[in-house]
Amino acid sequence: MSQFSTLTEFAHVLAKLPDADLAACDGAEQRNGQLTKPPGALGRLEELAIWYAGWRGSARPTLEAPQIVIFAGNHGVCAQGVSAFPSEVTVQMVANFEHGGAAINQLAKAFGASMTVHALELDRPTEDFTKAPAMSERDCVTALQTGWDAVDPSADLLVTGEMGIGNTTSGAALGAALFGGAGEDWVGRGTGVDDAGLANKARVVDEGLALHASRDPLEILRCMGGRELAAMAGAIAAARAHRIPVILDGFICTAAASVLEKTQSGALDHCVAGHLSAEGAHGKMLEGLGKEPLLSLGLRLGEGSGAAAAIGVLKAAVACHSGMATFAEAGVSDG
Ligand SMILES: O=C(O)c1ccc[n+]([C@@H]2O[C@H](COP(=O)([O-])O)[C@@H](O)[C@H]2O)c1
Numbered sequence: 001m002s003q004f005s006t007l008t009e010f011a012h013v014l015a016k017l018p019d020a021d022l023a024a025c026d027g028a029e030q031r032n033g034q035l036t037k038p039p040g041a042l043g044r045l046e047e048l049a050i051w052y053a054g055w056r057g058s059a060r061p062t063l064e065a066p067q068i069v070i071f072a073g074n075h076g077v078c079a080q081g082v083s084a085f086p087s088e089v090t091v092q093m094v095a096n097f098e099h100g101g102a103a104i105n106q107l108a109k110a111f112g113a114s115m116t117v118h119a120l121e122l123d124r125p126t127e128d129f130t131k132a133p134a135m136s137e138r139d140c141v142t143a144l145q146t147g148w149d150a151v152d153p154s155a156d157l158l159v160t161g162e163m164g165i166g167n168t169t170s171g172a173a174l175g176a177a178l179f180g181g182a183g184e185d186w187v188g189r190g191t192g193v194d195d196a197g198l199a200n201k202a203r204v205v206d207e208g209l210a211l212h213a214s215r216d217p218l219e220i221l222r223c224m225g226g227r228e229l230a231a232m233a234g235a236i237a238a239a240r241a242h243r244i245p246v247i248l249d250g251f252i253c254t255a256a257a258s259v260l261e262k263t264q265s266g267a268l269d270h271c272v273a274g275h276l277s278a279e280g281a282h283g284k285m286l287e288g289l290g291k292e293p294l295l296s297l298g299l300r301l302g303e304g305s306g307a308a309a310a311i312g313v314l315k316a317a318v319a320c321h322s323g324m325a326t327f328a329e330a331g332v333s334d335g
């Protein structure tokens with residue numbers, strides 16, 4: 001539980017979050033060197049296991065309690081015709097999550113993750129950001145706090161996902177405002193808009209950038225983000241406070257996470273990129289964060305799906321690291 005009642009206070013919380021445990025990292029690195037395999041033969045799985053060990057504070061960690069949190073929000077900017085789907089799909093999909101019928105339900109089950117869904121005032125969409133700030137400071141802080149409180153301190157891995165018709169436009173606006181460039185550099189087809197729809201999204205983002213001049217990352221989140229993006233940012237920050245590593249999902253999740261990194265450099269050191277989304281600018285955003293995605297499967301679903309698929313990769317890394325025999329234990333001659 002953390003208390004912050006303004007965006008400035010949230011920035012102060014971010015500045016004080018803990019770092020990885022270097023002794024655990026060193027211990028994990030040493031153990032990795034003794035396991036029955038040629039050095040480096042498990043490739044990136046080795047690096048992942050050591051990173052995970054550092055955040056969990058144990059040279060031989062376990063990964064048994066992954067948590068998936070899904071946040072849903074509605075967007076006033078949908079009035080600009082930015083999505084291929086109507087806004088009511090957001091609340092309908094929340095019901096689908098609650099009844100177990102969505103892709104993320106099956107992925108959670110497949111990888112043994114708990115899952116919670118948080119609908120964020122769906123009947124009170126954010127403002128259309130071409131006309132006004134998307135959220136008041138109070139609304140933005142409330143969403144950050146909801147995200148913070150949604151994290152189970154006993155989880156040992158967190159995936160944050162979202163559902164929000166129109167939110168690829170918010171993600172693109174955040175991308176442009178945080179990393180530079182114009183609307184056309186950051187918009188993609190989202191749920192499937194055509195060429196005219198894509199051009200319209202670029203126009204909408206450009207209007208937002210012109211109206212909201214502040215380049216303070218948390219102000220950018222408030223003015224052009226959405227409740228589900230703020231909640232993901234709050235959850236990712238809370239995970240760090242609890243030393244819970246995070247797998248980032250696609251374009252919208254990464255945009256929300258980028259707000260943290262731009263507020264406090266290094267704020268995403270406890271996060272890996274789960275996958276490369278088919279949403280056009282996701283790769284550029286990940287490059288801007290210096291993150292290499294674990295998977296590239298052409299997913300563009302959101303709702304935490306790509307990150308959930310990557311739980312399997314991280315489980316593989318930790319299982320090998322913590323379960324394998326050393327050369328000495330197995331009586332295998334080393335090189
Ligand atoms: O995560 C992604 O990379 C991603 C890419 C494209 C679409 N989505 C999902 O589609 C919805 C937003 O698309 P749109 O076209 O309504 O802006 C939202 O519910 C997201 O979860 C998600």
Ligand SMILES: Cc1cc2nc[nH]c2cc1C
Nearest residue numbers: 085089163191301302303
């Ligand atoms: C059906 C549907 C499911 C989704 N899940 C995440 N975003 C979504 C958008 C739509 C349109």
